[in-house]
Amino acid sequence: MxxxxxxxxxxxxxxxxxxxxxxxxxxxxxxxxxxxxxxxxxxxxxxxxxxxxxxxxxxxxxxxxxxxxxxxxxxxxxxxxxxxxxxxxxxxxxxxxxxxxNKQFIDKDKKRIDVEIVIVGSGPAGLMAALAAAQQGASVLLIDENHMVGGQLVKQTHRFFGSREEKAGMRGIEIAVELMEKVAENKENIQLMLATTVIGCYNGKKRHKLIAVQKLVDGDHLFEINGNKIIVACGALENMLAFPGNDLPGVYGAGGVQTLMNVYGVKPGNRVLMVGAGNVGLIVSYQLLQAGVTVDRVVEVMPRIGGYHVHAAKLRRCGVPIYTSHSIKEAYGKGKVEGAVVVEVDDYCQPIPGTEENISCDTICLAVGLTPSIRLIEQIGVRTEFILEAGGHVAVHDSSMQTNVRGIYIAGDSSGIEEASTAMIEGQLAGVSAATSLGYDKNAREVKRKCRSALKVFRSGPFGEIPRIGKEKIACCRRNGGLTY
Ligand SMILES: Cc1cc2nc3c(=O)[nH]c(=O)nc-3n(C[C@H](O)[C@H](O)[C@H](O)COP(=O)(O)OP(=O)(O)OC[C@H]3O[C@@H](n4cnc5c(N)ncnc54)[C@H](O)[C@@H]3O)c2cc1C
Structure with missing residues (x-):
């Protein structure tokens, strides 16, 4: 494999x-x-x-x-x-x-860390937040539960779109390395804690408290971390789809497959059915071909391909068919995936009887969207609203990325599903805003202005329409106290 x-x-x-x-x-x-x-x-x-x-x-x-x-x-x-x-x-x-x-915790006494700004998550949003806050002069603690920094960037081998400032033309894996190096250069201001999961978040009068568990070779260590400001940049969770057999080994999230292949160099299987023709489904299908895996087909429940047509064209050139108005009906196999039944759907996304087709595959890859990770901020009493265009429940926040709880900021996919490019800008905005609220100011106003105008440009194109509506609804919730138009 x-x-x-x-x-x-x-x-x-x-x-x-x-x-x-x-x-x-x-x-x-x-x-x-x-x-x-x-x-x-x-x-x-x-x-x-x-x-x-x-x-x-x-x-x-x-x-x-x-x-x-x-x-x-x-x-x-x-x-x-x-x-x-x-x-x-x-x-x-x-x-x-x-x-x-009893072996779980090595030290029963918590170790205590005090710092100005704590950032949870070292994906593109968290990394940029750390760099921006450090550039203003603030001291930062950057935490991630993974054993490497970069979030989803570390598996993205394709070149990014967008503007040069937002690293268009670079591969995600290259952006991750560049940001990692910058963080390493800022050792005086940025402290890094990897293999550390933040499990608790408490609201204090002046400072906020996080409880984190660090997994080291000798076992788990418990930390109490006190920060004046907290930036939550925890990313998103992949969506599941309901169909018989969806719990069989061999049914994976598209991001999971991408991690297995592009980070660890392991094939998920030999023949794949991809469900979803958004950018993630199309990109991961192409990356499966690059890894030497056969992609039987891509099925998409909507009548149109959701992702960029340049990605779809690349796949078609490689002989992979994309079936729109099709979905998965069931997965089957003894102990693991051995095949799937796909079906055509009508205008209401309902299966059309008699159109079922049996296909042989050992892997089913679900690229059916992401849901913002808001587990931590919910604990601290941040107000959330269900906003479909933002990917589900999201924290209501202002244009500086601050939530209704003073000192708690949010950025990236956690604040609404979008892209790595916008996650980086939102991270920068959150980092500068948190630092300026502590009294630091190195041309901060200009940095914030640039961030806001870059976000506007990203969200003005046809592919930015859905996140733009999501963000407009979030702003509306903040102003009106609810989703009223
Ligand atoms: C398959 C795929 C392809 C994509 N292609 C593109 C593309 O071409 N261009 C583009 O712009 N975007 C792309 N994206 C989207 C992009 O990757 C995300 O929008 C972006 O990574 C979001 O950044 P983030 O920092 O918010 O979250 P993430 O990158 O997900 O980072 C979150 C980090 O938080 C950590 N974390 C979470 N919870 C905790 C906790 N409790 N304690 C400690 N750490 C925690 C995680 O370990 C992770 O490292 C793609 C996404 C996928 C899945």
Missing amino acids: RIRNHPIIDFKKKRKIPFYFNKRKIYGEEGDTIASALHANDVKVLSHSLRYDRPRGFFCGIGKCSSCFMTVDDIPNVRTCIMPVKKDIKVMEQDKGGELS
Whole structure:
């Protein structure tokens, strides 16, 4: 399952790492997570469901869901999709329930950190927020639960669109490296904590408090982090689709597949059905071909392709058909995906009887949208509203990205689903705004003005229309206290 020849990424053979899966010795490679190492060994079943004992595989690949939970060295509920593989660890399908063990926390006493600005999430929004706040002179703590910075950028091998200022023409993986280097150059102002999940968020009178768990080689460590300002840039979660067999191992989120292939160099399978012809579905389909995987077809429930036509044309040139007004009816297989039934739909997206087609595939990839991650800000009492065009429930925020709770800012996909380019600008805006509210000011007004006008340009084109409406509705909620027009 390892990808060795790739047109863009150099997947060299790396040092082998032995570990145990259900008491059997197998090997991963340096840089693997536990889940990617298991996939490379063709292990797709990571656990079984509590009630009906149905096999479960991983889904999101970025630590946002629970389908990859396993017991590692007697510690249950380890998110194996973001936990690096280590020599001789013992990985087991977990006992039902996955009760917490005493081994979980190494130190029972929390360590305390005090800092001016805390940023949760080091994707494009968080990285730019950190750089912008640091440039103003503020001291920043940047936290991410992954073991690398960059969020979704680290798997994006395609070139970005947009303007030069927003890195058009560069690949996401290159942007991630550039931003990472800039953060490293700003060591005096930016402190970085990786492999650290923020699990709690509390509102204080002057300062806000976060509770975080850092996973180190010797176990979990607990932190209490106090910040004058907090910027939440936690990204988004991939959407699931309801159909029989959607829980079979081999049904993945498109972003999960992209992570497996482009970050860890592991193929998700050999023959893929892609569901969704938005940009994500089209881009990931092309990247599957680059990895040497066959894409049987792309099905799209809407009568039109949602993504850029340049991406669709590339796929068609490679012989991949795109069926609009089609969807998946069911997935089937014994223990893992062995095939799927696709069906034509009518104007109301209802299956048309008699149009079912059986296709053979071992992987079904769902590219059916993202939902903003608002778990943390909800804890602190930030006002949220359901806004379809923004991807679901989002935090109501002002033009400086501040929420209704003073000192809590939001940026990127967490503030409404959009793009990495706009996530970077929103991050910059949030970073400068948080820093200026602490009294720092190095031409801050001009930076904010530039950010706002760049966002306006991005949202003025036809592909910016939906997020623009989403943001207008958010602004309307803030002004009127509700969605009234
Ligand atoms: C397949 C795919 C292709 C795409 N292609 C493009 C493209 O071509 N051009 C473009 O502009 N955009 C593209 N996008 C969209 C773009 O990737 C996102 O809009 C962008 O990454 C959002 O940035 P972000 O910083 O808000 O979130 P993310 O990049 O998702 O970063 C969020 C970070 O927060 C961390 N985190 C979350 N919760 C916690 C917590 N509790 N504690 C600690 N850390 C946490 C995560 O580990 C992650 O690193 C694509 C997206 C996908 C999925």
